[in-house]
Every structure is written in C-alpha cells, then in structure tokens.
Amino acid sequence: MANKAFRYEQVxxxxxxxxVSLNLKAGDKVPSVRKVSNDLNFSLTTIFTAYxxxxxxxxxxxxxxxxxxxxAATKSSGNATSPDKYIPLPVDVEISTMATTMMKNAxxxxxxxxxxxxxxxxxxxxxxxxxxxxxxxxxLNSNNFQYPLVEGHPRLLKQxxxxxxxxxxxxxxNEILVTNGAMEAINLCLEAVxxxxxxxxxxxxxxxxxxxxLESKGLKALEISIDPLTGLDLEKLEAALTENNVAxxxxxxxxxxxxxxxxxxxxxxxxxxxxxxKNIPLIEDDTLGELAFLNSRLRPAKAYDDxxxxxxxxxxxxxxxxxxxxxWVIPGKYYxxxxxxxxxANTSTNGLLQDAIGxxxxxxxxxxxxxxxxxxxxxxxxxxxxxxxxxxxxxxxATLPAGGYSxxxxxxxxxxxxxxxxxxxxxxxxxCPGHIFSTSSSFHNFIRINCCPLxxxxxxxxxxxxxxxxxxxx
Amino acid sequence: MANKAFRYEQVxxxxxxxxVSLNLKAGDKVPSVRKVSNDLNFSLTTIFTAYxxxxxxxxxxxxxxxxxxxxAATKSSGNATSPDKYIPLPVDVEISTMATTMMKNAxxxxxxxxxxxxxxxxxxxxxxxxxxxxxxxxxLNSNNFQYPLVEGHPRLLKQxxxxxxxxxxxxxxNEILVTNGAMEAINLCLEAVxxxxxxxxxxxxxxxxxxxxLESKGLKALEISIDPLTGLDLEKLEAALTENNVAxxxxxxxxxxxxxxxxxxxxxxxxxxxxxxKNIPLIEDDTLGELAFLNSRLRPAKAYDDxxxxxxxxxxxxxxxxxxxxxWVIPGKYYxxxxxxxxxANTSTNGLLQDAIGxxxxxxxxxxxxxxxxxxxxxxxxxxxxxxxxxxxxxxxATLPAGGYSxxxxxxxxxxxxxxxxxxxxxxxxxCPGHIFSTSSSFHNFIRINCCPLxxxxxxxxxxxxxxxxxxxx
Numbered sequence: 030m031a032n033k034a035f036r037y038e039q040v041x042x043x044x045x046x047x048x049v050s051l052n053l054k055a056g057d058k059v060p061s062v063r064k065v066s067n068d069l070n071f072s073l074t075t076i077f078t079a080y081x082x083x084x085x086x087x088x089x090x091x092x093x094x095x096x097x098x099x100x101a102a103t104k105s106s107g108n109a110t111s112p113d114k115y116i117p118l119p120v121d122v123e124i125s126t127m128a129t130t131m132m133k134n135a136x137x138x139x140x141x142x143x144x145x146x147x148x149x150x151x152x153x154x155x156x157x158x159x160x161x162x163x164x165x166x167x168x169l170n171s172n173n174f175q176y177p178l179v180e181g182h183p184r185l186l187k188q189x190x191x192x193x194x195x196x197x198x199x200x201x202x203n204e205i206l207v208t209n210g211a212m213e214a215i216n217l218c219l220e221a222v223x224x225x226x227x228x229x230x231x232x233x234x235x236x237x238x239x240x241x242x243l244e245s246k247g248l249k250a251l252e253i254s255i256d257p258l259t260g261l262d263l264e265k266l267e268a269a270l271t272e273n274n275v276a277x278x279x280x281x282x283x284x285x286x287x288x289x290x291x292x293x294x295x296x297x298x299x300x301x302x303x304x305x306x307k308n309i310p311l312i313e314d315d316t317l318g319e320l321a322f323l324n325s326r327l328r329p330a331k332a333y334d335d336x337x338x339x340x341x342x343x344x345x346x347x348x349x350x351x352x353x354x355x356x357w358v359i360p361g362k363y364y365x366x367x368x369x370x371x372x373x374a375n376t377s378t379n380g381l382l383q384d385a386i387g388x389x390x391x392x393x394x395x396x397x398x399x400x401x402x403x404x405x406x407x408x409x410x411x412x413x414x415x416x417x418x419x420x421x422x423x424x425x426x427a428t429l430p431a432g433g434y435s436x437x438x439x440x441x442x443x444x445x446x447x448x449x450x451x452x453x454x455x456x457x458x459x460x461c462p463g464h465i466f467s468t469s470s471s472f473h474n475f476i477r478i479n480c481c482p483l484x485x486x487x488x489x490x491x492x493x494x495x496x497x498x499x500x501x502x503x
Numbered sequence: 504m505a506n507k508a509f510r511y512e513q514v515x516x517x518x519x520x521x522x523v524s525l526n527l528k529a530g531d532k533v534p535s536v537r538k539v540s541n542d543l544n545f546s547l548t549t550i551f552t553a554y555x556x557x558x559x560x561x562x563x564x565x566x567x568x569x570x571x572x573x574x575a576a577t578k579s580s581g582n583a584t585s586p587d588k589y590i591p592l593p594v595d596v597e598i599s600t601m602a603t604t605m606m607k608n609a610x611x612x613x614x615x616x617x618x619x620x621x622x623x624x625x626x627x628x629x630x631x632x633x634x635x636x637x638x639x640x641x642x643l644n645s646n647n648f649q650y651p652l653v654e655g656h657p658r659l660l661k662q663x664x665x666x667x668x669x670x671x672x673x674x675x676x677n678e679i680l681v682t683n684g685a686m687e688a689i690n691l692c693l694e695a696v697x698x699x700x701x702x703x704x705x706x707x708x709x710x711x712x713x714x715x716x717l718e719s720k721g722l723k724a725l726e727i728s729i730d731p732l733t734g735l736d737l738e739k740l741e742a743a744l745t746e747n748n749v750a751x752x753x754x755x756x757x758x759x760x761x762x763x764x765x766x767x768x769x770x771x772x773x774x775x776x777x778x779x780x781k782n783i784p785l786i787e788d789d790t791l792g793e794l795a796f797l798n799s800r801l802r803p804a805k806a807y808d809d810x811x812x813x814x815x816x817x818x819x820x821x822x823x824x825x826x827x828x829x830x831w832v833i834p835g836k837y838y839x840x841x842x843x844x845x846x847x848a849n850t851s852t853n854g855l856l857q858d859a860i861g862x863x864x865x866x867x868x869x870x871x872x873x874x875x876x877x878x879x880x881x882x883x884x885x886x887x888x889x890x891x892x893x894x895x896x897x898x899x900x901a902t903l904p905a906g907g908y909s910x911x912x913x914x915x916x917x918x919x920x921x922x923x924x925x926x927x928x929x930x931x932x933x934x935c936p937g938h939i940f941s942t943s944s945s946f947h948n949f950i951r952i953n954c955c956p957l958x959x960x961x962x963x964x965x966x967x968x969x970x971x972x973x974x975x976x977x
Contacts, residue, residue: 125843129842136646150648155648172826175825352648370719373716375828382853382856
C-alpha cells in the first residue's frame with residue numbers, strides 16, 4: 030500500500046517534470062494519457078491514476094471528450110438575487126469587526142459558510158464525543174465541577190503528550206498547558222516573549238486572528254512572503270532577521286492558513302536551528318498540521334526542537350469540536366512564564382470538556398477519525414476545486430492546498446476581494462477577502478474559500494453564483 | 504483489556520529490575536523512555552505508560568523538560584512519619600506561584616482546603632447541572648459543537664439578562680458578553696480602559712487575582728482602605744482620586760473578598776455618581792454578590808448605573824460550577840471594545856456548558872439553590888467562627904462577613920501569615936496568608952480561612968491544629 034502510494038508519487042513527479050519541460054501555461058492542453066504512458070513506460074492505468082491525483086490537486090482539469098488541461102476553466106449561466114437579511118459588512122476594512130460579522134452571518138443568518146473555518150457537524154465524531162461527555166458527567170464524585178489545575182486536566186495532558194509520539198518526539202505531560210483554543214495559546218506566547226512596540230515576523234499571508242492580536246498588543250508585523258508549495262523562504266527570512274530586531278516569529282510550518290502550504294522537513298529543521306541560534310522564539314501555530322492530505326500528519330517544527338525554543342500551539346477546534354474551545358501550548362523554556370499568564374488570564378480551562386476529550390482520546394478512535402477526516406477533506410477540496418475551475422473565469426487561479434479546509438484563490442488584479450465579498454453576501458454566500466490575511470494590501474485581489482459545507486448541489490450552485498459575480502466584475 | 508494491564512505490569516516489573524540493577528538512588532535520573540524502549544524492545548507508548556504507572560506509584564517523578572528521577576520521598580528503607588507530599592511554598596512571596604501552588608495542594612495532594620475559594624461539590628446542584636448538560640448533548644443537530652458567538656450563547660445571555668431583574672434594573676441580553684470566568688471579564692475590562700503605567704484604584708485588601716493581573720499588565724495599584732462593616736471609605740476615595748490620575752477603579756461594592764463586607768446602598772449610589780462625574784470607569788467584581796447572608800442577593804453598584812459607566816463582572820464559579828469556567832461582563836459604554844478584546848483573546852467561550860447553564864437557569868431552580876446555599880454558607884461560617892474562637896488565642900480577631908465563604912483573621916503583629924501558612928501546610932492544612940491581598944505589607948499578620956470544606960470533626964480538628972500552631976508562634 031505504502032509502496033503503491035510511493036510509486037504514484039514518483040509518476041506524478043515525472044509528469045510534473047514533463048509539464049515544466051513543455052513550458053505549459055494555464056489553459057494549455059496536457060499530453061494525453063496514452064502518449065505519456067508510452068513516453069514514460071508506465072501502464073495506462075498508472076498514468077490515469079497519476080492524472081487523477083494531479084486533478085485532485087487542482088493542477089490540471091479534465092474536459093469531457095477532450096482531455097486534460099492546465100488549471101483552465103469555462104463559463105456559466107444565470108441565477109437570481111437574494112433577500113438582504115445579512116449583516117452588512119463595514120466599508121472600512123477592520124479585521125475584528127469583519128471576523129465577528131462573518132461569524133454572526135454564518136451562525137445566525139444561515140449564510141452559506143465559505144468564510145469561517147469551522148468543520149460542520151458531519152466532519153466531527155459527535156456521537157462518540159457525546160458519550161465521552163456523558164462518561165465524564167457520571168463521575169459525580171470527580172473534580173469535574175471543581176476548578177481544574179491551571180496546567181490542565183491530567184487525563185487530557187497525558188493524551189496530548191502521547192500524541193507527540195506521532196512526531197517521533199517525546200513530550201512529557203509536564204511540558205503542556207491546556208488553553209481555551211489555539212488563539213489563546215498564541216496570545217499567551219506573544220505576551221510571554223514580546224512587549225508593546227516589538228517586531229514579530231509572520232508569514233504573508235497569515236491567519237487573520239494573528240493579525241488582530243498583533244494590532245491589539247501594539248506589536249509590529251514583519252511579513253515574510255511564502256511560496257505556495259514550500260512555505261517560508263528561509264533566505265528571505267534570514268535577511269529580514271538580520272535587518273530587523275525581531276522579538277518572536279509566528280509561523281505555521283506544517284500547514285499554513287490560508288494557503289495550505291507545507292514546509293519541507295529539511296527547511297523545518299533549518300528554521301528551528303536558525304531561530305535558536307539567533308535566540309528568537311518560534312511560536313508555532315499547528316492548528317491545521319494534523320489535516321494534511323496524507324495517511325498521517327505532517328511533522329511540526331517542534332518535532333525538531335532540541336533547544337526548547339519552539340512554543341508549540343494547537344487545538345481540537347478543526348478536528349473534534351470548535352465549540353469546546355480546547356487547545357494547548359507546549360511553551361518550551363518559556364513554560365513558567367506562560368503558565369503564570371494563563372493563570373492570571375482566566376485561572377484555568379473548563380475541566381469537564383477536558384476530561385471528555387481526554388476520554389475520547391483514550392478510546393483510541395482519534396487516529397481513525399483523523400484518517401477519515403483527511404480523506405473527506407481531500408475529496409471535499411477536490412470537488413470545490415473542480416467547481417471553481419468550472420465556473421470561475423479562466424484568469425482566476427486557485428492554489429492547491431496540501432491539506433486543511435481552504436482554497437486560496439487569486440482574482441484578476443482589478444477585482445477587490447471586499448467588493449466581491451459584499452456582492453456574494455447579498456446572494457447569501459460568505460467568503461473571506463484576502464485583505465484580512467495581511468497588514469499590507471498585497472492580497473486585495475485574493476479570497477479564501479473554506480470547503481466547510483458538505484459539497485452538494487446547493488454548494489455547486491453557490492460556487493456557480495460566485496463565478497457569475499466574477500464575470501460581472503471583470 | 505485485562506491482557507493489556509497484565510502486559511504493562513510485566514513492563515513495569517522489567518523497568519523496576521533495571522532501576523535496581525543500575526543501583527539508582529533517590530534523586531538519580533532514570534534512563535530515558537527512548538533508551539528503555541530500545542533496550543527492552545517495547546514501543547515508546549508502552550514505556551511511557553509504564554513510567555506513568557511508576558510515577559503514579561510514587562517511585563519516580565517527572566521533571567519538565569528533563570526526564571524522570573527516582574523520587575526522593577520513596578526510599579525503600581521504611582516509611583517516614585510525615586509524608587512530605589505537599590508542594591513546599593516559595594520563600595519569596597510571589598502571588599501567582601503561591602496561588603497555583605495552593606490550588607495544586609488543594610486539588611492534587613488532598614490538603615485540607617481553607618486556601619482556595621472553591622465551593623465543594625456538596626454546595627453545588629450537581630445532579631441538576633448534569634441533567635442540563637445531558638439535555639444539551641441530546642440536541643445532536645444543535646450548534647453546541649460549533650463555534651459559539653463571541654457574545655455568548657443566546658440561551659444563557661437571556662437568562663443572565665433576566666437575573667438583572669433582581670436588582671430592579673433592566674439589562675438587555677445585547678449588553679452582556681460571556682467570558683471564561685470573572686477573572687477574564689475583569690482582565691478584558693482592564694485592557695479596554697487602561698494602558699501600561701496607568702493607576703488603578705482598588706480596595707485594600709482585594710482579591711489576589713486582581714493584584715496579579717495589575718502587576719502583569721504593568722498597572723499601578725492605588726489601594727483604598729475599606730471598613731470591615733461599610734466597605735469603601737468614599738471620603739478617602741474622593742481625596743485619592745483628586746490627588747491621582749486614576750484610569751479605572753476595580754471594586755466589589757456588594758461583597759468584598761477577602762473581608763466579606765458590603766457597602767450601604769446610598770454609598771453605592773454615591774460611588775457610581777462620583778466616578779461617572781470624574782469619567783473614571785468602575786470595574787465591578789460582583790463574584791460574591793449573590794451570596795450575602797440574607798434572603799435575597801445584595802444589589803451591585805451596576806443596579807444604580809444610569810450612565811453606562813460601570814463594567815460589571817461576575818461568574819457562576821462560586822454558585823454553580825467553578826470548573827465550568829463561565830462568567831460574564833456587562834461593559835456598559837465600553838461594550839464594543841471589550842467584545843473586540845474577547846474575540847481576539849480566545850474567539851468565544853465554550854458553547855456546550857453555556858447552553859447547559861442556560862437550561863439550568865431556565866428551569867427556575869437557581870433561585871431556590873441560591874437561597875439554600877446562602878443559608879448553608881451562613882451556618883458553615885458560624886461553625887468555623889465558633890471553632891476559631893474556641894481554639895485560637897484570644898488576641899486573634901476574626902471579622903464577621905456579610906456573606907460568602909471567607910473568614911478574615913487578624914493575628915498578633917509578631918506573627919507572619921506566610922510563616923503560619925508554611926507550618927500549617929506541614930500538617931496538611933492550606934490557608935491563605937494576608938500578603939497576597941495587597942501590594943503593601945499591610946496584611947502580613949492576616950490570614951484568610953475559606954469555610955469551603957463541610958464542617959465536621961476533621962475540620963474541627965484542623966482548626967484546633969491551626970490554633971496549636973498559633974500558640975507555638977506566640
């Protein structure tokens with residue numbers, strides 16, 4: 030099985046080389062399956078499977094009775110307007126207001142949610158989690174109604190510690206602190222190692238919550254551009270760190286949000302070493318790291334941290350239950366400082382749901398769940414990509430993610446993401462403008478589409494409607 | 504399952520053999536999980552579990568980021584007398600460390616808890632709360648596993664709004680934000696209206712969590728002494744406000760912690776008016792306001808706030824479930840700012856337990872529960888006072904509280920609260936030294952005794968032991 034996957038990867042790589050050597054561009058026809066089969070000396074089936082992988086990744090698309098093309102597209106046809114029941118978006122882009130408004134629209138007003146990165150119930154192991162909560166409730170004499178320890182519930186801490194074995198790293202439960210989600214973890218790390226006015230290096234684009242947090246704490250963002258395939262450019266980073274007095278870095282080496290790219294292992298190793306040498310703490314946001322489109326998770330930078338210099342942050346919000354608000358931090362040598370700040374912020378994190386997640390993890394179902402979720406997400410994303418390729422104008426480019434929920438879509442330069450968002454909202458569709466993923470205006474013509482709602486006819490039509498708006502805006 | 508346990512026992516035995524063969528002594532480092540995994544040819548998970556079993560048995564202890572060590576307390580040669588299992592208190596009084604250590608001692612090491620203000624299970628409506636959580640779980644199609652709105656769960660917000668009728672005030676649910684406990688509410692308020700270096704007026708003594716928070720945010724405390732019967736002295740406050748440029752006040756007009764005093768209604772009215780005229784926001788910590796020894800709750804200052812200048816903070820931690828970590832804030836005219844900060848801090852508060860508390864409140868049992876709890880607490884406190892009066896030297900004075908859980912006890916000037924605390928801890932009794940309720944040393948000869956454990960012979964004996972220590976210290 031593993032051999033087979035490996036074999037396909039080799040074939041896929043060879044086909045990619047062929048495409049590069051032919052200098053093919055968007056819309057160009059790809060050599061036929063038969064031709065490639067002859068040229069590379071692989072069976073038709075093998076080449077067909079490899080092409081399907083490339084299609085799932087969005088690099089190529091198939092057209093009935095015509096063949097495969099480089100990331101090209103077609104047009105669409107009519108659809109009517111919708112009621113104006115949604116909360117209008119502010120004209121001045123203000124990230125916090127925009128984010129809460131998007132959440133309100135998605136949760137309260139039934140807007141088709143491509144905006145908030147929140148797994149729908151169908152992606153979550155709700156029945157098993159329910160049972161776990163019930164088991165926690167049954168222990169009437171337990172401490173589940175009492176103040177939990179600031180570090181977290183021992184049952185959960187132990188299971189989180191165990192999960193680090195997946196990285197081939199041993200983290201002891203004494204190194205972990207449970208938080209109210211990953212954002213709280215990141216905030217505590219920032220508070221521990223920065224002061225107002227400090228410079229913080231971040232990926233560009235980066236998760237919008239981070240941007241808000243930096244703004245609110247009076248920290249300056251130093252944006253390091255990333256490659257859609259290999260993530261952070263370490264040369265650029267090194268140059269930026271030499272020129273600036275950077276207090277901390279906040280990166281997502283395993284899987285970036287919104288692009289969904291992942292750094293090669295050797296780059297992660299170099300990154301961890303470089304930051305340790307410069308004595309700059311790396312705050313690692315690994316919220317999506319478990320959700321790569323592979324058989325197992327991608328290793329975080331923390332896996333290579335022999336220096337206790339990585340402050341690892343993650344949560345169960347994208348894999349188990351966003352509403353439980355349970356995340357954690359492994360702050361390395363900054364443990365004591367972060368623990369103190371957590372205690373001061375809100376004493377500790379609710380104990381009952383920590384206990385319940387701990388029980389769920391003990392049951393051993395999480396691995397199976399994650400494997401299923403990764404496959405589901407990969408299928409979802411590939412359906413969304415097909416729809417986007419089918420309905421959006423040909424000058425729109427969707428980046429292929431290595432995992433997660435999101436599609437990062439580049440629009441023609443003359444189309445503004447916020448304008449697009451406003452028009453989409455009028456049709457009851459929520460999308461995320463690129464503006465909120467950077468402090469600069471670099472991504473004004475980008476949008477993020479979360480592939481959260483289960484793909485069906487309604488979603489297909491919604492993407493068709495988005496395509497129509499784009500044709501109108503051209 | 505049985506097989507699995509058996510297998511662990513075998514592994515545990517093998518590790519014990521290894522330790523014996525290495526002739527390891529107390530304090531020596533135990534071979535790493537990875538090394539033992541290699542040597543004995545078991546998986547990392549198995550060895551980790553075996554080590555956890557050995558740790559639970561007290562043979563080894565783990566140290567963060569260091570590894571496992573032979574536990575000093577468990578020498579094979581005979582069992583010592585007093586099991587020094589409690590975590591020693593730091594010699595330099597550092598409020599945060601002290602507070603977390605007290606919590607650890609109370610929760611993990613079975614210390615008789617007069618230190619942490621946490622209602623025991625017997626004071627909580629656990630069965631009804633359990634049912635409420637179960638009802639929340641049953642709604643499989645609900646949004647209880649999804650991100651809650653930053654403001655809070657509508658069901659809970661509605662019930663909190665309704666509770667303001669008790670103050671003869673109408674608060675709409677749109678004025679309320681749910682938080683992870685009252686401390687988070689107070690922190691958000693401080694962040695909304697102060698900047699590093701600002702002066703904040705507080706009661707002296709005040710809740711230790713507030714002191715930590717001020718220190719951490721780089722805020723200066725202006726301590727206003729309070730009268731054990733009537734609370735804040737408004738003349739002194741007015742003078743202090745004239746002399747200092749105060750950015751905010753944090754007071755508990757309905758019921759102070761640790762003294763348990765309450766301001767007369769006319770003083771609350773004057774306080775609210777005075778601070779509004781001076782345009783200084785009043786952050787009101789009303790965590791204990793519901794627990795006066797009366798038939799109904801005491802009105803908070805917010806009840807008299809016609810100016811939207813009071814930022815009201817409270818929680819269910821002292822009345823329903825400390826471990827649920829559910830509190831709220833009514834930030835008045837600072838609502839938008841506080842909402843933004845809450846969203847940035849941790850997105851929102853866990854939804855399932857909000858829903859459950861909302862259901863519990865809807866059932867109408869909360870009022871009955873509170874009436875019962877007030878009576879229970881009054882009885883408890885009076886029994887504790889009798890014991891204190893019976894066993895402590897006559898030059899010790901306990902202040903009679905108007906409500907809540909705590910006894911504020913003044914010792915002779917020559918007795919230091921921290922010294923007393925350390926000696927009490929050796930006998931397995933946790934108390935709270937006065938130091939942590941002030942930034943000054945005004946209360947070095949005070950202690951707070953929380954009447955949390957149900958009064959019985961064991962408690963009576965514990966208070967007797969405290970009395971003995973005091974006689975020794977005289």
